[in-house]
Amino acid sequence: PDDGPVAETVVAEVAAATERFGGSLVTSPVTVDEALACDVVLAIVGSAGTVGTASATMPPPPGHPPRTDPYLRAVQAVVEDLLALGSSVLSPGMFGLGRHRGRTVVVAADAAGLLYGLHAMVRRGEAALSGLDDFVWDLPVSSVRMLDHWDNTVVHPVMGQVERGYAGGSIFWSEGRVRDDLSRVAQYARLLGSVGINAVGLNNVNVHAAEARLLTDHVDDVARLADAFRPHGIRVYLSVSFAAPITLGGLETADPLDPAVQDWWASAFRRVYEAIPDFGGVVVKADSEGQPGPFAYGRDHADGANLLARALRPFGGTVFWRAFVYDHHQDWRDRSTDRARAAYDHFTPLDGRFDDNVVLQVKYGPMDFQTREPVSPVIAAMPRTRLAVELQVTQEYTGQQQHACYLGPQWAEVLEFPLAEDGRSVAYIAAGLSEGDGQPTPAGGIVGVSNVGTDEFWTGHPLAQANLYAFARLAWGEEDPVAVLDEWIGLTFGDDPVVRSAVHAVLDDSWHTYESYTAPLSVGFMVRPGHHYGPDVDGYEYTAWGTYHYADRDGIGVDRTRATGTGFTGQYPSPWRDVYESVETCPDELLLFFHHVPYTHVLHSGSTVIQHIYDTHADGYDEVVRMGGTWESLRGRVPDAFFDRVSERLAEQERSAREWRDHVRSAFFRRSGIPDATGRTIY
Numbered sequence: 146p147d148d149g150p151v152a153e154t155v156v157a158e159v160a161a162a163t164e165r166f167g168g169s170l171v172t173s174p175v176t177v178d179e180a181l182a183c184d185v186v187l188a189i190v191g192s193a194g195t196v197g198t199a200s201a202t203m204p205p206p207p208g209h210p211p212r213t214d215p216y217l218r219a220v221q222a223v224v225e226d227l228l229a230l231g232s233s234v235l236s237p238g239m240f241g242l243g244r245h246r247g248r249t250v251v252v253a254a255d256a257a258g259l260l261y262g263l264h265a266m267v268r269r270g271e272a273a274l275s276g277l278d279d280f281v282w283d284l285p286v287s288s289v290r291m292l293d294h295w296d297n298t299v300v301h302p303v304m305g306q307v308e309r310g311y312a313g314g315s316i317f318w319s320e321g322r323v324r325d326d327l328s329r330v331a332q333y334a335r336l337l338g339s340v341g342i343n344a345v346g347l348n349n350v351n352v353h354a355a356e357a358r359l360l361t362d363h364v365d366d367v368a369r370l371a372d373a374f375r376p377h378g379i380r381v382y383l384s385v386s387f388a389a390p391i392t393l394g395g396l397e398t399a400d401p402l403d404p405a406v407q408d409w410w411a412s413a414f415r416r417v418y419e420a421i422p423d424f425g426g427v428v429v430k431a432d433s434e435g436q437p438g439p440f441a442y443g444r445d446h447a448d449g450a451n452l453l454a455r456a457l458r459p460f461g462g463t464v465f466w467r468a469f470v471y472d473h474h475q476d477w478r479d480r481s482t483d484r485a486r487a488a489y490d491h492f493t494p495l496d497g498r499f500d501d502n503v504v505l506q507v508k509y510g511p512m513d514f515q516t517r518e519p520v521s522p523v524i525a526a527m528p529r530t531r532l533a534v535e536l537q538v539t540q541e542y543t544g545q546q547q548h549a550c551y552l553g554p555q556w557a558e559v560l561e562f563p564l565a566e567d568g569r570s571v572a573y574i575a576a577g578l579s580e581g582d583g584q585p586t587p588a589g590g591i592v593g594v595s596n597v598g599t600d601e602f603w604t605g606h607p608l609a610q611a612n613l614y615a616f617a618r619l620a621w622g623e624e625d626p627v628a629v630l631d632e633w634i635g636l637t638f639g640d641d642p643v644v645r646s647a648v649h650a651v652l653d654d655s656w657h658t659y660e661s662y663t664a665p666l667s668v669g670f671m672v673r674p675g676h677h678y679g680p681d682v683d684g685y686e687y688t689a690w691g692t693y694h695y696a697d698r699d700g701i702g703v704d705r706t707r708a709t710g711t712g713f714t715g716q717y718p719s720p721w722r723d724v725y726e727s728v729e730t731c732p733d734e735l736l737l738f739f740h741h742v743p744y745t746h747v748l749h750s751g752s753t754v755i756q757h758i759y760d761t762h763a764d765g766y767d768e769v770v771r772m773g774g775t776w777e778s779l780r781g782r783v784p785d786a787f788f789d790r791v792s793e794r795l796a797e798q799e800r801s802a803r804e805w806r807d808h809v810r811s812a813f814f815r816r817s818g819i820p821d822a823t824g825r826t827i828y
């Protein structure tokens with residue numbers, strides 16, 4: 146059925162495939178016999194309704210002739226059986242896929258679900274088209290699955306065009322305007338739609354002068370991007386500057402309680418929606434790292450977020466308001482301020498005050514996208530607020546797409562972590578789902594910072610494509626990161642078992658490998674300031690950023706206990722507040738995030754902290770050498786250009802891992818004076 150641009154996309158995809166393979170395509174209206182004669186049947190059966198009401202919930206789109214009875218009966222004949230197989234209610238984005246009565250069937254509640262079902266069928270490959278009856282339902286856990294681009298429209302003097310981008314320029318923007326040729330954006334949109342992404346932020350959350358004007362002067366450009374994403378079920382969002390009423394509107398204030406400010410936002414959004422009726426809304430970084438915000442007017446972040454939410458409400462738009470608010474002018478001498486506490490301290494008092502079209506977007510950890518952090522306690526502390534969890538697909542602190550570092554396992558750990566007192570996981574909280582009889586919280590979403598750019602392999606490191614894919618699949622609700630990687634390998638390289646096992650050997654454990662040769666035991670931030678690449682143990686130690694490790698000759702780590710430290714452990718619900726409070730129960734991998742311990746402290750693993758540092762850094766480097774050898778065995782088995790680019794990056798990873806190993810091992814030997822028990826060289 147022609148139910149809009151996404152349904153048209155499904156028809157076009159199927160038409161292209163049938164033509165390629167010499168089949169034929171019948172589109173509605175069809176007779177029962179025609180439908181049942183097809184090898185593959187794809188059907189929309191009405192949104193959130195049962196099949197009993199399918200005919201009632203399938204009004205034709207405006208301007209279209211009424212649906213014909215034979216079409217409805219054909220759909221119903223198949224669907225009635227299918228619903229009896231399992232689900233009686235279809236929700237948005239949900240689909241059923243499988244073999245049924247000798248044919249392959251995809252059914253969904255809406256066009257987006259049909260699109261997802263079609264691509265799920267493609268992922269199954271030939272197996273989807275043969276075999277015995279076997280039917281499964283699948284649905285996204287989280288209703289919003291979003292990628293944020295930190296793209297500037299112009300090249301920023303310090304950050305380049307894409308902030309923390311490691312894959313070339315922006316695929317959207319060039320010289321201040323949308324690109325003329327959007328064919329790459331169309332490919333990207335198709336890719337994202339195929340794995341269930343349904344929202345994209347088009348510009349950097351640090352909104353500079355040129356980009357602020359997208360909202361007012363370049364809505365036509367934004368509309369062209371919206372046109373490219375719409376056929377794949379994706380709505381676009383803009384990052385906006387809280388000071389826009391002043392900088393763009395010429396007002397004297399951006400105070401959220403000022404009626405002129407409220408009017409300014411209302412009319413700005415009205416103009417956007419005239420051009421883009423399905424515009425998603427805005428992403429806002431306010432009072433953070435120099436971005437303007439409501440604090441300047443003595444207002445809080447609920448006042449700020451609700452200002453925009455009320456201006457967007459008439460049009461159905463949403464505000465994604467970031468919780469990444471902390472003091473970036475901290476005096477390093479001040480031991481009483483703990484950056485890890487900041488988001489919780491700022492936002493939890495506001496729980497219940499945000500309008501229902503505000504989503505609070507929380508970084509997964511309390512600090513800033515480190516290789517290892519505990520899960521942010523904010524996520525369990527605001528039951529009356531819609532919460533989205535923000536992950537970083539772009540590898541700012543995890544090797545910058547020079548290092549192979551598959552982040553699926555990190556994200557799976559975060560999303561499955563049973564943070565809430567009632568045991569609900571982070572993914573459940575973000576999805577607004579309850580457990581058992583528990584009270585459901587309102588739904589937010591899962592957000593990732595994108596890692597693509599104009600690079601010919603899209604992601605700089607070709608293997609970093611796996612991170613983009615895994616983000617989408619885990620945001621959808623898949624749980625096993627190695628199974629997701631396996632899917633990506635099959636879709637990317639085909640069926641060669643040698644390639645499959647080698648790519649697994651390189652990537653499966655690469656996050657742990659990266660962790661082992663960089664900052665130890667979750668202490669974080671031992672990177673070169675500014676660009677954040679490569680080792681520098683004290684790089685951030687005496688700066689204003691609040692990211693300290695306090696390593697001296699005797700010990701290392703941040704005391705965040707209630708008993709003797711910053712009290713951060715008290716922000717966690719039970720049992721985590723006690724698990725993290727005690728060195729006895731704190732997991733090794735989070736030890737230095739919560740505790741300052743002597744180098745001789747014995748870990749649960751049986752090793753001392755200092756020996757752990759020596760061993761993991763040496764072993765991690767050895768593992769990178771092994772990864773290089775494994776990849777080398779694929780020469781000639783994967784496309785040459787792909788092979789060569791990965792080989793170059795693995796060589797750099799090996800060089801950098803060696804640098805990390807020697808820098809960190811030497812730095813801690815010089816501090817502690819304790820030798821490496823294995824006698825390996827220290828410089």
Ligand code: GCW
Nearest residue numbers: 295308309350351430469513
């Ligand atoms: O990790 C830090 C990055 C900044 C980024 C900021 C944020 C967009 O170093 O480049 O700014 O986080 O998430 O806002």
